[in-house]
Amino acid sequence: KTVMANPLPREPSADPDALAQLRQEAIDKQWSFGVTRLRSQYRMKPKPGAQPVSWVSSPYNRTKNPVYLVSDCVPLRPRQQRSAPTQKQCLARKITSLRSKLRATRFQESILLKQLLERAGRNICVLDTETTGLEAHDQIIELAIVDVAGTPLFTQRFKPTVSIHPKASEVHGIQIGALEHSDGWPTHHHTIQDILKNKTVAIFNADFDLAKLKATSAAFSLDTRWVDELDTLCVMQWAVDIFGATNRYGTISLANTVGECGLTFEGDAHSALADSLMTQRALLSMSELATPLELELDTLQRQKDAL
Known part of the structure; x- marks a missing residue:
């Protein structure tokens, strides 16, 4: 049985160790989230072939959005730091x-x-x-x-x-x-x-x-x-x-x-x-x-x- 949780969203940590701990906590507790929150808070995306554990109706229209277990996701590539523009x-x-x-x-x-x-x-x-x-x-x-x-x-x-x-x-x-x-x-x-x-x-x-x-x-x-x-x-x-x-x-x-x-x-x-x-x-x-x-x-x- 999937345990659905909804902890308060936090900003993704700039500390790799803190971000890894955040991910592990979600995996251990079998938390699942929509794609937007996975990307913004956990810097993760569903694995290829991962199946949603549920679907949530959008409050803005009739579409349904998929929800994935954090354990079925992989980290996003690290964000590339843009160099300061030249003069x-x-x-x-x-x-x-x-x-x-x-x-x-x-x-x-x-x-x-x-x-x-x-x-x-x-x-x-x-x-x-x-x-x-x-x-x-x-x-x-x-x-x-x-x-x-x-x-x-x-x-x-x-x-x-x-x-x-x-x-x-x-x-x-x-x-x-x-x-x-x-x-x-x-x-x-x-x-x-x-x-x-x-x-x-x-x-x-x-x-x-x-x-x-x-x-x-x-x-x-x-x-x-x-x-x-x-x-x-x-x-x-x-x-x-x-x-x-x-x-x-x-x-x-x-x-x-x-x-x-x-x-x-x-x-x-x-x-x-x-x-x-x-x-x-x-x-x-x-x-x-x-x-x-x-x-x-x-x-x-x-x-x-x-x-």
């Missing part, structure tokens, strides 16, 4: 980990953005507007343009021919009375064209601002074809590609983009100049997201090659 192997592992991290979407998009900006060089400017509202007939009442280094190239308020929607005023704080003595759009129409001509124009939510450039020009019966000819870059779309959308419209706000970049908003939010400067900073920040990892990867690769 070159450690560097290779770090390089592999960094390369895997750089394959993430945000870093791949950042690399593409950096390449785009490098091709454009300093021939980039950033534009932002404040408007009378969001409708098709609404016009630009404030416009700012800065270069890629953040230097203001143009900043101006305009007197519109339509009223300012109250909700728009709540956002940018501009009242119609404050524009009474401002220039009209036609006064600076050609100046704006000249600044933007032959440049890559970065705009947060480019579709909106481009539509307002056309609508404002059309309101004064001015040519709008120049707007369609602009080479533009939508910073908001790049932010969505890098950080992901943050609302049900599939977009992301400038404030959220600034936060994702780890930047602090400076100036009066929702003024054209402040927003254009923050757009410029966010654009450069997004283009440099992968740079620290690339520099670290280059350093590790040179260290590994030197060994």
Whole structure:
């Protein structure tokens, strides 16, 4: 008759003599265990051809697991001690980990953005507007343009021919009375064209601002074809590609983009100049997201090659 026992499991001893004593005790007392416990506690496995003395139902599914007498088992081969990894192997592992991290979407998009900006060089400017509202007939009442280094190239308020929607005023704080003595759009129409001509124009939510450039020009019966000819870059779309959308419209706000970049908003939010400067900073920040990892990867690769 097989005596079934269930002593409390113990960690396998690193001392060969203690492990041999543990095995002998189990054999003398005719203990039997499942394969997992035989391996983990006794460092043993069933002999070839050994027959289970019983079967135990698994508590997790309908399978039955075999139970073997310890006396019907043989010791496992001693575990081979792994030698400590060499410095070159450690560097290779770090390089592999960094390369895997750089394959993430945000870093791949950042690399593409950096390449785009490098091709454009300093021939980039950033534009932002404040408007009378969001409708098709609404016009630009404030416009700012800065270069890629953040230097203001143009900043101006305009007197519109339509009223300012109250909700728009709540956002940018501009009242119609404050524009009474401002220039009209036609006064600076050609100046704006000249600044933007032959440049890559970065705009947060480019579709909106481009539509307002056309609508404002059309309101004064001015040519709008120049707007369609602009080479533009939508910073908001790049932010969505890098950080992901943050609302049900599939977009992301400038404030959220600034936060994702780890930047602090400076100036009066929702003024054209402040927003254009923050757009410029966010654009450069997004283009440099992968740079620290690339520099670290280059350093590790040179260290590994030197060994």
